[in-house]
Amino acid sequence: MKFILTDTDPQSKARAGIIKTDHGDIETPIFMPVGTAGSVKAVHQRELTYDVKAQIILGNTYHLYLRPGLDVLEKVGGLHKFNGWSKPILTDSGGYQVFSLAGTRKITEEGVVFKSHIDGSKHIFSPEGVMDIQRTIGADIIMAFDECTPYPCEFGYARNSMEMTHRWLKRCIERFDQTEGKYGYSQTLFPIVQGSVFKDLRKQSAEFIASCEREGNAIGGLSVGEPAEMMYEMTDMVTDILPKDKPRYLMGVGTPANILEGIALGVDMFDCVMPTRNARNGMLFTSEGIINIRNEKWKDDFSPIDTGINSYVSSFYSKAYLRHLTIAKEILAAQIASIHNLAFYLWLVGQAREKIKSGEFSTWKDQMVKKVSTRL
Amino acid sequence: MKFILTDTDPQSKARAGIIKTDHGDIETPIFMPVGTAGSVKAVHQRELTYDVKAQIILGNTYHLYLRPGLDVLEKVGGLHKFNGWSKPILTDSGGYQVFSLAGTRKITEEGVVFKSHIDGSKHIFSPEGVMDIQRTIGADIIMAFDECTPYPCEFGYARNSMEMTHRWLKRCIERFDQTEGKYGYSQTLFPIVQGSVFKDLRKQSAEFIASCEREGNAIGGLSVGEPAEMMYEMTDMVTDILPKDKPRYLMGVGTPANILEGIALGVDMFDCVMPTRNARNGMLFTSEGIINIRNEKWKDDFSPIDTGINSYVSSFYSKAYLRHLTIAKEILAAQIASIHNLAFYLWLVGQAREKIKSGEFSTWKDQMVKKVSTRL
Numbered sequence: 001m002k003f004i005l006t007d008t009d010p011q012s013k014a015r016a017g018i019i020k021t022d023h024g025d026i027e028t029p030i031f032m033p034v035g036t037a038g039s040v041k042a043v044h045q046r047e048l049t050y051d052v053k054a055q056i057i058l059g060n061t062y063h064l065y066l067r068p069g070l071d072v073l074e075k076v077g078g079l080h081k082f083n084g085w086s087k088p089i090l091t092d093s094g095g096y097q098v099f100s101l102a103g104t105r106k107i108t109e110e111g112v113v114f115k116s117h118i119d120g121s122k123h124i125f126s127p128e129g130v131m132d133i134q135r136t137i138g139a140d141i142i143m144a145f146d147e148c149t150p151y152p153c154e155f156g157y158a159r160n161s162m163e164m165t166h167r168w169l170k171r172c173i174e175r176f177d178q179t180e181g182k183y184g185y186s187q188t189l190f191p192i193v194q195g196s197v198f199k200d201l202r203k204q205s206a207e208f209i210a211s212c213e214r215e216g217n218a219i220g221g222l223s224v225g226e227p228a229e230m231m232y233e234m235t236d237m238v239t240d241i242l243p244k245d246k247p248r249y250l251m252g253v254g255t256p257a258n259i260l261e262g263i264a265l266g267v268d269m270f271d272c273v274m275p276t277r278n279a280r281n282g283m284l285f286t287s288e289g290i291i292n293i294r295n296e297k298w299k300d301d302f303s304p305i306d307t308g309i310n311s312y313v314s315s316f317y318s319k320a321y322l323r324h325l326t327i328a329k330e331i332l333a334a335q336i337a338s339i340h341n342l343a344f345y346l347w348l349v350g351q352a353r354e355k356i357k358s359g360e361f362s363t364w365k366d367q368m369v370k371k372v373s374t375r376l
Numbered sequence: 377m378k379f380i381l382t383d384t385d386p387q388s389k390a391r392a393g394i395i396k397t398d399h400g401d402i403e404t405p406i407f408m409p410v411g412t413a414g415s416v417k418a419v420h421q422r423e424l425t426y427d428v429k430a431q432i433i434l435g436n437t438y439h440l441y442l443r444p445g446l447d448v449l450e451k452v453g454g455l456h457k458f459n460g461w462s463k464p465i466l467t468d469s470g471g472y473q474v475f476s477l478a479g480t481r482k483i484t485e486e487g488v489v490f491k492s493h494i495d496g497s498k499h500i501f502s503p504e505g506v507m508d509i510q511r512t513i514g515a516d517i518i519m520a521f522d523e524c525t526p527y528p529c530e531f532g533y534a535r536n537s538m539e540m541t542h543r544w545l546k547r548c549i550e551r552f553d554q555t556e557g558k559y560g561y562s563q564t565l566f567p568i569v570q571g572s573v574f575k576d577l578r579k580q581s582a583e584f585i586a587s588c589e590r591e592g593n594a595i596g597g598l599s600v601g602e603p604a605e606m607m608y609e610m611t612d613m614v615t616d617i618l619p620k621d622k623p624r625y626l627m628g629v630g631t632p633a634n635i636l637e638g639i640a641l642g643v644d645m646f647d648c649v650m651p652t653r654n655a656r657n658g659m660l661f662t663s664e665g666i667i668n669i670r671n672e673k674w675k676d677d678f679s680p681i682d683t684g685i686n687s688y689v690s691s692f693y694s695k696a697y698l699r700h701l702t703i704a705k706e707i708l709a710a711q712i713a714s715i716h717n718l719a720f721y722l723w724l725v726g727q728a729r730e731k732i733k734s735g736e737f738s739t740w741k742d743q744m745v746k747k748v749s750t751r752l
Contacts, residue, residue: 037700037701037704037706038697038700038701038704039701039704039706039707039708041706041707041708042707042708042711043708044689044708044711044712045692046688046692063704067700067703067704068675068696068700071676072675072676072696072700075676075678076676076678076694076696081678082678082694082696082697082700083697084692084693084694084697299444299448300447300448300451300452302451302452302457302458312422313420316421316422316460317460318452318458318460320444320448320452320458321414321458321459321460324413324414324443324444324448324458325413325414325415327443328413328414328415328439328443330413330415330417331417331418331707331710331711332415332417332418332419332420334707335418335420335707335711336420
């Protein structure tokens with residue numbers, strides 16, 4: 001993997017660049033649709049390419065490890081071959097999912113013992129094991145095994161957790177560097193900054209992560225319920241420390257406004273379930289603002305969903321038709337809304353990239369944050 | 377509407393033709409995907425056109441009347457404008473749905489009083505009302521309001537019901553002929569042969585329907601639980617009576633084998649929820665036979681779903697990936713399986729049409745019935 005920083009905004013920390021992988025280039029800043037179990041929910045791979053214009057998607061280690069399982073993934077030659085998505089893939093480490101299984105998991109220095117949510121079977125995730133699993137899944141970008149602390153979180157817990165995450169990172173790096181990709185293309189490992197909402201912990205963690213000198217770095221443990229201002233403050237501190245010549249990934253963020261603010265703070269990569277999950281609940285993000293498509297006001301609004309983002313699906317279907325499908329619980333509602341929301345997110349980061357390149361990012365961003373946060 | 381009969385099979389009653397409508401031509405024999413509430417479940421309109429290669433789809437009067445409602449449909453200019461499907465549409469009369477609401481409906485000579493399954497509100501469907509509703513929905517082909525008798529059914533009930541269906545038909549025709557299409561294109565009314573599984577009733581009904589001299593005729597009340605042989609026997613009798621120069625529509629049929637046998641008996645049009653409903657349960661119809669995609673045997677079968685039918689989706693995704701999506705309850709499973717099954721049904725009737733044209737239908741049909749009924 002190689003990162004080329006091409007442009008920087010004069011009035012903020014926003015930057016544009018290109019991440020080069022063996023599965024193609026990623027133009028940053030970028031949003032990565034989440035494909036937990038090997039499918040971006042309700043969206044065909046062809047639609048991801050041509051309608052959403054996704055450049056990289058996520059997979060989830062925990063889910064893919066349990067289903068379809070590593071035997072299937074190794075036999076077919078990795079996730080790209082399995083699901084037919086030939087562009088880059090990033091995998092979550094599965095730590096977030098495993099830690100969420102409160103009551104059925106046990107954390108030790110060695111790793112986490114947990115029970116499958118599917119059949120109750122017992123498994124262990126260790127830093128080494130999770131590297132091996134992600135090697136087998138075949139992601140282009142592999143995430144370190146970390147603990148994502150909840151919010152709020154006691155200082156002592158956050159410090160101990162961060163220190164364990166750092167010790168685990170050393171083990172991740174050692175294992176990753178001793179192994180090779182299984183399918184002939186190169187993979188890279190991103191470490192993750194933790195430290196909850198404590199400035200000194202975030203500083204300490206960012207310095208440690210920077211010192212590891214990997215090809216890209218991530219910021220975890222944010223967007224877990226803390227106020228947005230706190231998230232921005234932590235991100236701002238951390239991007240001051242993380243190296244400028246490596247891509248920075250703010251995990252699990254966020255709303256369109258969060259993403260624009262993140263870009264202004266020097267973040268290059270984002271992922272979030274919000275565009276697809278909210279789509280399934282009838283919430284649309286558009287270039288004019290936020291729509292609850294279930295509202296009566298859209299009943300006879302036969303105008304297209306959003307003509308502002310140059311997406312076929314968003315221009316083809318009307319608000320009234322999508323409202324009808326949503327209320328009638330038709331599967332097509334989830335399909336249309338998911339494609340639209342993702343196309344909007346990709347359009348938004350694409351616009352941000354253009355504005356960074358033309359030097360107009362900061363002014364545009366302030367206007368856009370207001371617009372995309374308006375409820376129509 | 378105009379029907380041009382172009383070819384007849386020398387060894388069976390199979391025929392090929394073209395139905396010309398203001399929304400384009402339909403090449404027969406044809407299968408019509410069911411889009412109950414204005415959407416063929418889990419399939420985009422673009423996919424219906426380019427992947428499924430559908431030439432006409434169904435809508436349902438009962439469902440569309442309740443949701444989105446006639447006010448919305450009239451305001452937008454009909455169902456084609458509402459859902460963006462610009463090829464022909466046929467609407468069920470809603471009779472089948474209304475009669476299924478046992479306990480909440482009351483049948484009189486005037487019509488049927490029923491309660492909405494959505495909010496319990498009270499409505500009445502009469503022959504005249506149902507014509508007006510279908511005029512407003514804007515279907516190219518409108519179905520008469522009939523009673524579809526259940527199976528088994530007492531002779532007396534079947535006779536009385538058939539006689540009422542005939543009286544209702546007269547009222548349908550009178551109302552239809554006194555009114556005009558609302559959106560500038562022409563609509564046509566198909567009467568429906570009833571009579572359960574009683575030969576003399578079927579004969580009587582077919583003769584009455586034929587005497588009405590409409591532009592096309594339908595056979596209803598079959599595929600409701602009776603043995604397939606009985607359905608074929610009734611169909612055979614009825615197609616001997618219905619005029620040769622009008623298209624014949626066998627309602628709600630059926631399996632791939634049922635459709636091939638129906639074509640051999642002189643039927644031109646079919647519809648059924650089976651390809652989409654069964655798709656959502658993991659049952660695939662392929663050119664090699666029937667697949668239960670949940671079976672362990674497909675776990676690591678990375679071959680495409682079906683390369684025999686010239687469909688992008690069926691060639692792009694593997695059986696193993698579709699199995700994984702089905703078991704993981706991913707929405708994409710329903711999407712892929714629905715497109716595939718519909719593409720298969722359209723491929724099958726397209727093949728039948730070619731074989732009729734080349735004079736090889738009967739031999740091919742016998743082989744194909746075995747093949748498509750095989751469980752893989």
